[in-house]
Amino acid sequence: MPLGTVLVTGGASGLGAAVVDAVAREGGRPVILDRFPTGSGHDEVCVDLVDARAAEEAVREVSQRVGGLDAVVTCAGTDSCGQFGDVGGEDWDRVVKVNLLGTAAVVRAALPDLEARHGRVVTVASTLGLRVLSDATAYCASKFGVIGFSRALAVETQGRIGVTTLVPGGMHTAFFDGRDEQYKPGPDAKLNQPQDVARAVIFALQQPPGCEVRELVITPSVEGSWP
Structure with missing residues (x-):
């Protein structure tokens, strides 16, 4: 199935950048939404998802500029590790604002395009949206929220x-960069390459009309985050 124009949040790095590359390879037109410019040559708009209303306006602006959106992939995410009582309120709130409220804001603004074109949304949750760890209250709360939001949106639409x-x-x-060493994966950690995970995103976007992949769990074959 043709991909059309695909908005990718967090498209400057990590999984987002891998999805942008995969969309382009498949003949689609990626559009990047990120806090930072990429210089990639693709259409892009800079906005911080912590400001949901600004994010909505940015999506509407870029939609008008590129002639509408066929799909949205919400890769942008952040974290603030630590014991709940030790993480500052603004830092904790930012995680939820970016990961959950930012996801909802982008989808909300793109919804008229998606409904007009029978388009697709791929939201990016985490295995920590299905299980919990200590020192990850903000991230778990946000990713549990993304799963709940996505399931409800699927039913509603x-x-x-x-x-x-x-x-x-x-x-x-680079998601783990800048963390205290105790919150970084060890040298023998089993992690996936973002390019491999991006292939799953393309698979979901290319389903034929009337066929939906509702949820995809993608993990390394020998790692401890699943189940």
Whole structure:
């Protein structure tokens, strides 16, 4: 199935950048939404998802500029590790604002395009949206929320748009950079390559009309985040 124009949040790095490359290879037109410019040559718009209203406006602006959106993939995400009582309130809130409220804001703004075109949404949750760890209250709360939001959206919009929830385990990306050593994967950690996970996103986006992949769990074959 042709991909059309695909908005990718967090498209400057990590899984988002891998999805952008995969969309382009498949003949689609990636559009990047990120806090930072990429210089990739693709259409892009810079906005911080912590401001949901600004994110909505950015999506509407870029939709008008590129002639509408056929799909959205919400790869942008952040974390703030630590014991709940030790993580500052603003840092904790930012995780939920970016991961959950930012996801909802982007989908909300793109919804008119998606419904007009019978388009697709791929939301990116995490295996920590299905299980919990200590020192990850904000991240778990946000990713549990993404799964709940996505399942409800799929029911609400069934027959009008496609909704897939991607549930990835750990990946080799910059997501772990800047953390205290105790919160970084060890040297022998089993992590997926983001390019491999991006293939699953393309699979979901290319399903024929009337066929939906509702949820995809993608993890390394020998790692501990699943189940």
